[in-house]
Amino acid sequence: MSGEDEKLSLPGVVKRLIKRVRAFFQRTRMYLRITQMSPIARRYFIKNGFDGSMTLLGIIVGSWIVGVTKPEIIVTAGLGACLAMGLSGIFGAYMTERAERMRHLKTLEDTMLSDLSGSVLSDASDFVSLYAAFVDGASPILTAVIAIIPFILTLTGTFAIWDAYIVSLALTLATLFSLGLYLGRIAKENMLLYGAITLAAGVITITVALILGAI
């Protein structure tokens, strides 16, 4: 097989694709290392994931208190909240991160007395702004969708609405607990303690909402 034939053959195409994907991940890792973005992205993920869970917890408990029996109302409200939080995360994080990165790049250019456009630093700044936007937008959507799943299943007839409330609350509290465990792992401290704290935030929200509902 000649070199040209090998390029066009399926194994050749797959090989080149794998090479490109590997190069992309290597570059991504380098960008994250250069900009020291990983801890910042972790913060974005936890903070907005927590926001997503708590927002949906509020919607679900509120719906329970007023006795919403139509799952489509909760699904629509939940998806609306997902969309708003996702877009807010994407635009907010992109603009904030980009402004900070541009400022850093310009300071560096002043120090070095050279133009850094076209350098790996400039590329990394552009990339991590998008990366931050993705993490910031996706994390609340992910955690919020977890809470909506039982109501989507109710729409398909899998769950009764009141069962969906219970399952959804359990899933949301489990998500909050998991975020706490992850935080504990990051802090290299007692993971269960961190999990208990984030779980307590959810329990407090439910309790306060129920008390207000009773009044």
Add this chain to the structure above:
Amino acid sequence: MIKRLVLDVLKPHNPSVVELSEALSHLEGIDGVNVIIYEIDQQVENVKIIIAGTSIDFENIKKRLKEMGATIHSVDEVAAGNRIVEEVGTPQDKSARM
């Protein structure tokens, strides 16, 4: 054919010297790279880069350094030709120091 090149380079802290040396060592015609930090500032650091190879393309080196956000302050030594000629001491060096 350049076989050895010694450069005085100013670079940001990131990409690190590890990434910089790896990036340079992957260039064609280069056998080895040595990067030594000799001054660290708040945002930047000065490094001495020694590059050895069979056929070093200086333009490629400049391009790769620019890509990595670094700038060449000075070219301190170049060894070219079939054989690397080392620096030798001469009486003039001694008189110049006096």
